[in-house]
Amino acid sequence: MKKLFITLCLCSIAFTFNAQEAEQEKPIERVLDTTVVLSIDQTIKALYDVISGEKGEKRFWKQFKFLFHPNAKLIAGGRDVFGEYKVHYMEPKEYIKSSGKWLEEHGFIEKEIHRKTEIFGNLAHVFSTYESFHSESDEAPFMRGINSIQLFNDGKRWWIINIYWTQETQLNPIPKAYLP
Template structure:
């Protein structure tokens, strides 16, 4: 499409103050996203920090089973919907998610990150109880990075990583 599309929608940065260190780079915002959801059972997460990472109207999209059929479908959540979905689980279970591999593609002010993760109930658990991959879209507004979407799918018996997971290598399924 020729020309630039104009938008009168601007980020509400005063409503979502972020720690400048959390949003200064792609690395920083990805690290902050993982850190903000990780912690022991019963620990209240820093939801203000989590919210500050996301552009207004951003979406978190788990690939879930919406019914008994075993068919996967995207579940469209805003940040508050995501928090409501995970808070009861975090109250009862420790959850530590860590990035184990990443591939980043950037063009101008937009970036896409494939971020492979492992989840543990305790930070020192020897083996993860879950692995998966996040597809993260980001936007740079000239002063900071914003998360626009995080879309993810976890490994299952039918969908598993087929290669070794190493830095800068996103495995194919």
């Protein structure tokens, strides 16, 4: 009888630990923050926050898509392997498909280090200089560049219309006017 009681206790303890481990492994339910588009500052901050994360950290792509106008484009600019300047146009869902896995596998933290904003009515243009890291613990960025972000306000919120970016290179350093 004692052996049966001890066996039942051990099984109960093991079940409790397994249940606690399973509960800890459940992903945290993220809630879409609809307030981040009420100002340009919040929209830009949300953009950097949503694409940034440590290695293995999933991005909240629903929040990412919420920032963009339905007809928005993300445009990567730079030189190809032949040294010719090229641009590559993507919709937000294409960006997620082409970059999402890489961001999660390698870690990608993008930080804004300088900003110049110009506004005319419901049109805004933000020149946002960034530094990119694989981890918050990195001492130096592995990449820098400028995001040219166009936004539209429909009277209710700010929409990202386009992001056109290019990376800094030795031949194309970031001008001092766009650095802190």
